[in-house]
Amino acid sequence: MSILFEPKPIGSLVLKNRFIKSSTAERMAGPDGEVTPLLIEFCEAIARGGAGCIFLGHAYVHPKGRANPKMTGLHDDRLIPGLRSLAEAVHRHGCRVFAQLNYGGSRIQKGITESVGPSVVENPSTGLMARELRSSEIWEIVEAFGKAAARTREAGLDGALIHGGHGYLVSLFNSRYANRRTDEWGGNEQNRFRFVDEVYRSIRKAVGPDYPVTIKLGIKDDVEDGLSIEEGADIARRLALAGIDAIEVSGGLLTKEAAAGRTNILSREEEAYFLPYAQAVRSKVGRFPLSLVGGLRSPRLMEEIITAGWTDFVSLARPFICEPDLVSKIQTGRWGSVSCTTCENCRLGFPDEPLRCRKDEK
Ligand SMILES: Cc1cc2nc3c(=O)[nH]c(=O)nc-3n(C[C@H](O)[C@H](O)[C@H](O)COP(=O)(O)O)c2cc1C
Numbered sequence: 306m307s308i309l310f311e312p313k314p315i316g317s318l319v320l321k322n323r324f325i326k327s328s329t330a331e332r333m334a335g336p337d338g339e340v341t342p343l344l345i346e347f348c349e350a351i352a353r354g355g356a357g358c359i360f361l362g363h364a365y366v367h368p369k370g371r372a373n374p375k376m377t378g379l380h381d382d383r384l385i386p387g388l389r390s391l392a393e394a395v396h397r398h399g400c401r402v403f404a405q406l407n408y409g410g411s412r413i414q415k416g417i418t419e420s421v422g423p424s425v426v427e428n429p430s431t432g433l434m435a436r437e438l439r440s441s442e443i444w445e446i447v448e449a450f451g452k453a454a455a456r457t458r459e460a461g462l463d464g465a466l467i468h469g470g471h472g473y474l475v476s477l478f479n480s481r482y483a484n485r486r487t488d489e490w491g492g493n494e495q496n497r498f499r500f501v502d503e504v505y506r507s508i509r510k511a512v513g514p515d516y517p518v519t520i521k522l523g524i525k526d527d528v529e530d531g532l533s534i535e536e537g538a539d540i541a542r543r544l545a546l547a548g549i550d551a552i553e554v555s556g557g558l559l560t561k562e563a564a565a566g567r568t569n570i571l572s573r574e575e576e577a578y579f580l581p582y583a584q585a586v587r588s589k590v591g592r593f594p595l596s597l598v599g600g601l602r603s604p605r606l607m608e609e610i611i612t613a614g615w616t617d618f619v620s621l622a623r624p625f626i627c628e629p630d631l632v633s634k635i636q637t638g639r640w641g642s643v644s645c646t647t648c649e650n651c652r653l654g655f656p657d658e659p660l661r662c663r664k665d666e667k
Contacts, residue, residue, distance in 0.1 A: 309635070323611060326359040332657070338364070338371075338378020348391055349397070354629040359400060361391075363405045364405060365408065369418050369419065385460045406508070412430055412471065429558060443500065454518070455511040465519070466553070467518070470555040472557070494536065498543055519552065521552075525582060551595065552596070554598065570647045576601060577610060580615060595616045597610065603643075650662075
């Protein structure tokens with residue numbers, strides 16, 4: 306049996322195989338962030354198709370942290386029954402499901418909420434200037450992450466995934482470029498780390514020691530004077546020491562041109578573009594559950610990367626939008642590249658239309 310199909314734990318939870326559906330904003334929630342039948346259907350198809358775990362698209366932990374319309378919410382107890390139905394649908398197929406906890410910061414759709422961040426700095430991904438958060442507001446956000454995680458647990462989801470990449474609030478605090486504070490939240494590596502550390506602690510306090518708490522972590526910023534690979538890997542090391550259960554390795558602040566998902570991955574050499582980040586993290590954390598995301602397309606390469614020990618799981622995002630049943634296909638012998646051509650058309654229709662594969666649309 307391929308290592309891709311060997312079970313592996315994340316904290317107290319065992320995933321039946323190494324395939325994780327990485328988060329993709331589904332644009333399927335109701336007006337107040339409620340789970341809809343469409344969102345359940347989307348997730349259940351991936352669960353039925355054999356994935357070991359689904360990381361849901363980012364969800365806002367506080368009304369002021371909403372990044373887009375039709376984004377799922379985790380900010381209110383009234384959302385729990387919908388989340389519970391989603392968890393039950395996924396569990397029917399032996400698949401696990403984590404909520405992705407996020408606060409938009411300055412990576413938001415203009416006008417939907419106020420653009421905020423650690424410092425008055427423009428977000429290279431949106432062009433939006435941030436208003437500097439007051440310390441009291443920072444503590445309110447930290448607390449909101451904890452409360453959202455408690456709802457995640459209450460709803461029967463299997464774990465919480467902090468969004469710590471891609472230019473959203475957590476990654477802004479981690480970044481030397483975006484965080485120019487001189488108080489206890491910035492000024493040196495230890496202080497820049499404080500926000501993600503407090504977010505993690507708030508979540509852990511809310512969910513207890515046995516509930517899986519993980520992070521999608523931006524290891525390197527895509528801007529000059531931003532987070533370096535060494536700094537990013539050191540944040541991973543600190544989080545592992547603090548007790549986080551797994552890290553999904555990704556990019557940090559992004560420019561408009563370079564989204565986290567690169568386009569046109571047509572050869573094996575172009576795949577797994579964040580592998581050097583995973584290698585840097587591995588050298589700091591030793592044996593510790595890691596997943597790698599970004600351009601993984603060939604099952605043989607995924608197998609090689611896990612066998613070499615660089616990662617324990619593989620996270621795929623766009624391929625699952627294109628082929629929800631791709632894990633079953635691989636399991637039954639389809640070892641060629643996945644069908645997703647990384648055309649990026651799945652981003653079309655934003656913000657109003659629900660996420661779907663538009664590979665054949667020009
Ligand atoms: C339409 C779309 C929506 C995305 N939404 C999210 C999100 O909500 N949270 C997140 O962490 N990453 C998000 N991503 C990034 C993916 O999770 C992933 O990191 C990236 O697409 C690279 O992986 P892939 O090559 O397997 O697609 C999104 C990507 C796409 C294409």
